[in-house]
Amino acid sequence: MRILILGGTTEASALAARLSGRSEFSPVLSLAGRTSDPRPLPIPTRIGGFGGIEGLAHFLKNERIEAVIDATHPFAAIMSHNAAGACARAAVPLLGLRRAPWKQQDGDHWIEAPSMDAAASVLGDMPRRVFLTIGRLELRFFASAPQHTYLVRTIEPIGDVLSVPNVLTLRDRAPFDEAAERTLMERECIDMLVTKNSGGDATYPKIAAARALGLPVIIVSRPGKPRDVEEVTTAEAALDWLEKHHCRTP
Known part of the structure; x- marks a missing residue:
């Protein structure tokens, strides 16, 4: 199963580590390239943008991507909206891996x-x-x-x-x-x-x-993310989602 992880977060790295060595998955991690020396990860990694919705949709079709995990930073709103648009065009399942925001506590x-x-x-x-x-x-x-x-x-x-x-x-x-x-x-x-x-x-x-x-x-405050995208908050939940989709793949 060909998977694209839109990364740059600890959640993306955690998911990459869990997918590494799993023969039933073929993941690639995409980074925006804003950090010149990103930490090495145990799966193939690409650096740079896609060229908006159209460019990402072309990438998904050309690389035969079967699932996308949007694990970008909570403030990377443009990339998340591009992912939603591109996955809709390419008919590729999309999952948002979104960490929960901080909540104000007594003393804050x-x-x-x-x-x-x-x-x-x-x-x-x-x-x-x-x-x-x-x-x-x-x-x-x-x-x-x-x-x-x-x-x-x-x-x-x-x-x-x-x-x-x-x-x-x-x-x-x-x-x-x-x-x-x-x-x-x-x-x-x-x-x-x-x-x-x-x-x-x-x-x-x-x-x-x-x-x-x-x-x-x-x-x-966080910017708005696409509302019609299924979301989870942990790498473990994202892996469960991928396993279910893999079982459905003919």
Whole structure:
């Protein structure tokens, strides 16, 4: 059974590991290519886009893909909509592997923002020391608030994306540790954390650390994903879905 996994998440990696060595499956993992040194995985991997809905539909037909798992990042809305459109055109079953969002707990001081632009506005006029953990591509929104000092953590170098006077950069990748996150925020005298509601365990320690320190968190809400796509939240459930579809394949 030929399977395309649209990846870039820990869930995609977990599913790839479970499919590795299973002779009844022939999976390929697709990555967007935003990380120059992705972690190696035990199944064939392709890098780069497809060319929208039409390009992805052509790929599915040309490669005789029999099932697609959309395990992209919760904020990769365009890719998810393209996957839904392409699978509909190619008549290929599609499953969304979506991790659950974080839920606010007692002691959290969350300020929910509908967009990254709104999150930058919420920071206010008074200069603050802000910890940005939003990835590299959307840092540009915070150039509109140059009065703040930013600690930016990304996997890739940020270049000149955030052109403000005071920017400190830190290159690191998940998983993170709560004690280390707390130490980092205390050392850098952080006043506020800005993050996406990505969900999952790997980056949750920053939320727990902010709670422990009593820091406010500006948390950006997820964009909409296709509503008519079946969803599961774990790699195990995705594997069960694939096994059922494999049994139905003549």
